[in-house]
Amino acid sequence: MSDVYEELVRLQKLGEPCALCTITKTVGSTPGKTTMKMLVRRDGSFLGTVGGGCLEAEVLDAALAAMQDERSRTLSFALNERDYPDSGLLCGGQLEIFVEPIVVPRLVLFGGGHVSAAIAKLAHLTGFHVTIADDRDVFVARERHPDANELLCGEFADLARRFAPGDDLYVIAVTRGHDKDGEVLEALFRAGARPKYLGMIGSRAKKVQLFEKLGAVGVSADFLARVRTPMGLPIGARTHEEIAVAVAAELVSFRRLGGPPGAAPGAPPAAPLDPTCGPR
Numbered sequence: 001m002s003d004v005y006e007e008l009v010r011l012q013k014l015g016e017p018c019a020l021c022t023i024t025k026t027v028g029s030t031p032g033k034t035t036m037k038m039l040v041r042r043d044g045s046f047l048g049t050v051g052g053g054c055l056e057a058e059v060l061d062a063a064l065a066a067m068q069d070e071r072s073r074t075l076s077f078a079l080n081e082r083d084y085p086d087s088g089l090l091c092g093g094q095l096e097i098f099v100e101p102i103v104v105p106r107l108v109l110f111g112g113g114h115v116s117a118a119i120a121k122l123a124h125l126t127g128f129h130v131t132i133a134d135d136r137d138v139f140v141a142r143e144r145h146p147d148a149n150e151l152l153c154g155e156f157a158d159l160a161r162r163f164a165p166g167d168d169l170y171v172i173a174v175t176r177g178h179d180k181d182g183e184v185l186e187a188l189f190r191a192g193a194r195p196k197y198l199g200m201i202g203s204r205a206k207k208v209q210l211f212e213k214l215g216a217v218g219v220s221a222d223f224l225a226r227v228r229t230p231m232g233l234p235i236g237a238r239t240h241e242e243i244a245v246a247v248a249a250e251l252v253s254f255r256r257l258g259g260p261p262g263a264a265p266g267a268p269p270a271a272p273l274d275p276t277c278g279p280r
Contacts, residue, residue: 003047003048004020004037004038004039004047004048007039007047008020008039008102011041011102012102012104015104015106015129015149015150016041016042016104017042017067017101017102017103017104017168018039018040018041018042018067018101018102018103019039019040019063019064019066019067019099019100019101019102020037020038020039020040020099020100020102021037021038021039021040021050021059021062021063021097021098021099021100022035022036022037022050022097022098022100023035023036023037023050023051023095023096023097024074024096024097024098025095025096026093026094026095026096027093027094027095028093028094029079029093030051030079030093030094030095031051031052031053031055031079032049032050032051032052032055032095036048036049036050036051037050038050038056038059038063040059040060040063040064040067042064042067042168044060044064046060046063050097051095055077055079058075058077059075059097059099062075062099063099063101066099066100066101067101067103067168068168069101070101070103070255071101072098072099072100072101073098073099074096074097074098074099075096075097075098075099076094076095076096077094077095077096077097078094079093079094079095104127104128104129105127105128105129105168105170105251105255106128106129106131106168106169106170107119107120107123107128107129107130107131107169107170107171107172107251108131108133108163108166108169108170108171108172109130109131109132109133109172109174110133110134110156110159110160110171110172110173110174110175110180110181110184111132111133111134111139111173111174111175111176111180111181112132112133112134112136112139112140112144112145112151113139113174113175113176114240115174115201115240115243115244116132116145116172116174117144117145117240118240118241118243118244119172119174119243119244119247119248120132120145120147120148121147121244122244122245122247122248123147123248123251124147124148124149125147126248126251126252128170128251129149129150130147130148130149130150131148131149131150131151131152132145132148132150132151132152133151133152133153133154133156133159134152134153134175135153135154135155135156135159135180136153137153140152140153156175156180156183156184156187157183157184157186157187158187160183160184160187160188160191160193161187161188161190161191163188163191163193163195164188164191164192164193165191165192165193165194166188166193166194166195167194167195167196168196169193169195169196169197170195170196170197170251170254170255171188171193171195171197171198171199172197172198172199172200172201172231172247173185173199173200173201174200174201178202178206178209178210181200181201181202181210182210182213182214185198185200185210185214185219185223185224185227186214186217186219189214189219189220189223194226196254196255197228197250197251197254198226198227198228199227199228199229199231199232199247199250200227200228200229200231201229201230201231201243202229202230203230204230206229207227207229207230211224228250231246231247231250232246232247232249232250233246233249233250233253233260233261234246235249
C-alpha cells in the first residue's frame with residue numbers, strides 16, 4: 001500500500017495526472033477486499049490491484065476517462081457469468097470501486113518576461129503546475145520566477161517540441177516578440193501538439209499578420225483556429241497584473257467548463273482582451 005502512496009506523491013511533484021481506485025464496499029465473495037487500491041497513470045500503467053481480470057480492465061478505462069474530465073465516479077460490479085460471460089467469474093459477490101482523479105493541470109509559458117511572471121503567480125495559486133521556458137537564461141532565473149515549478153532554457157522551437165502531443169497541457173506563447181511567438185506556434189504544430197488550451201498574447205492586428213505568415217509555411221487553419229488570441233477574458237485588462245487575472249480566469253474556465261464561459265470550446269470571446277504590446 002505504501003508503494004501506491006509514494007508513487008502518487010511522486011507523480012504529483014512531476015505534475016503528472018493519475019487516478020486512485022479504491023474498493024469501498026463488498027458483498028459476498030469477491031476477488032478484491034475493501035480498501036484495496038490501484039493507482040493508474042496516464043499512460044495506462046498501474047500499481048496495486050482491485051482484484052484483477054476483466055473487472056480491473058473496466059476500472060482502468062474508467063480511471064483514464066476520469067483523468068480527462070477530472071470527475072470522480074463510483075463503479076458497481078456484480079461478479080457472475082451473466083454479466084461477464086467470458087470471464088469465468090463464479091464468486092457471485094458484489095463490490096463498489098471509487099475512482100478519484102488526481103490531476104495537477106500543467107501550464108507551459110513560452111517567454112519569461114513580466115506578463116509571464118504575473119500569469120505564473122496566479123496560475124500557481126489556482127493549482128497549476130507551471131513551466132516557464134525562454135531562450136535567455138536570465139529570464140528563467142529562479143529569483144525572477146519563484147512560483148514556477150520548472151524552468152527551461154533553450155531555443156523556442158526545440159523547447160516547444162518537448163511538449164508534444166501535450167493533449168493535457170495548457171500552453172501560452174508570450175515571448176519577447178511576434179516572430180518568437182510564431183516560432184513556438186509553428187513548432188507545436190509540426191510536432192503534432194494538441195493542448196487543451198493554446199493562447200498567445202497580442203492584438204487583433206498581430207493575429208492577422210502572424211497567422212498569414214504561419215499559413216504561408218503550412219500551418220493549418222484548423223490549428224490556428226485553436227489559438228486564443230487576444231487571450232484572456234474580456235475585462236478591459238491593461239497592466240501585466242490585470243492581463244494575468246484575465247488569462248488565469250480563462251485557464252480556469254477551460255479547465256472546469258471545457259472552454260470560455262458561455263461558449264463552445266475553441267470559440268472566440270465576443271469582445272476579446274486586447275492587451276498592450278509593451279514590455280513582456
